[in-house]
Amino acid sequence: MSFWVRRHTAEVDEDIDDAIADLEAQLHLDHPLIEPRVMVGKPAAAGMRPNERMIYWAKS
Numbered sequence: 001m002s003f004w005v006r007r008h009t010a011e012v013d014e015d016i017d018d019a020i021a022d023l024e025a026q027l028h029l030d031h032p033l034i035e036p037r038v039m040v041g042k043p044a045a046a047g048m049r050p051n052e053r054m055i056y057w058a059k060s
Contacts, residue, residue, distance in 0.1 A: 004043045
């Protein structure tokens with residue numbers, strides 16, 4: 001699971017851990033391996049792979 005952030009902080013890491021735990025809880029019977037990938041900056045829509053999609057965008 002990829003996460004794009006403006007700044008990589010301890011709070012961001014906690015939020016990522018929570019998001020992954022929630023997803024794993026919903027998929028517990030499938031036992032998925034979910035590994036986070038954190039990138040700092042702004043994602044380019046043209047750079048997203050066909051199997052990727054944005055699920056949340058926060059504005060500051």
